[in-house]
Amino acid sequence: MFSREERAFVTREAQNELKLMDAVIDQLIGDFVEKIRDVGEIDELRSIFESTVGQLGFRYFTCHIVRVPGLGNRLPYVVTTYPDQWVSHYISEGYVHVDPILSQGPKSVVPFSWNDIALPDALSEVVPEDGTGS
Numbered sequence: 001m002f003s004r005e006e007r008a009f010v011t012r013e014a015q016n017e018l019k020l021m022d023a024v025i026d027q028l029i030g031d032f033v034e035k036i037r038d039v040g041e042i043d044e045l046r047s048i049f050e051s052t053v054g055q056l057g058f059r060y061f062t063c064h065i066v067r068v069p070g071l072g073n074r075l076p077y078v079v080t081t082y083p084d085q086w087v088s089h090y091i092s093e094g095y096v097h098v099d100p101i102l103s104q105g106p107k108s109v110v111p112f113s114w115n116d117i118a119l120p121d122a123l124s125e126v127v128p129e130d131g132t133g134s
Contacts, residue, residue, distance in 0.1 A: 025056065028052055028055055028056060029052075031052070032048065032049075032052040035048045036048055042077055042079065045063070045077075045079060046079045046081075049061060049063055049079060049081075050081055053081075059081075060080070060081050060082045061080065061081055062078065062079070062080040062081075062082060062101075063077075063078070063079040063080070064077070064078050064079075064102075064105060065077040065078075065079075100117050101114070101117070104116075104117050
């Protein structure tokens with residue numbers, strides 16, 4: 001059993017760690033925003049995304065830009081780090097028609113994660129190491 005003083009110390013240390021983590025995340029996001037302001041090529045955008053989300057501890061990401069104000073009727077861009085096998089599986093299984101991320105996207109102007117929305121059972125599996133989705 002911990003004493004009151006020991007519990008208070010642990011709590012202060014945890015709060016300090018959280019503040020430090022918040023500062024690091026704020027810096028990463030600030031750096032990310034600065035880097036993407038002058039992006040000219042989709043490969044450059046992918047590289048910046050990949051680096052930033054990796055530093056934040058995420059393994060995969062997808063950025064889907066549906067419409068960019070001022071660029072007319074250009075086709076949408078999809079930048080992803082999911083394995084090609086998973087993308088093929090996703091398409092062939094028709095997940096595009098039930099994926100809650102795709103319905104949430106147009107409602108949000110800021111990034112969001114799976115944890116921010118409810119998941120249907122059909123999409124609740126974790127992508128396996130080999131990226132097959134099976």
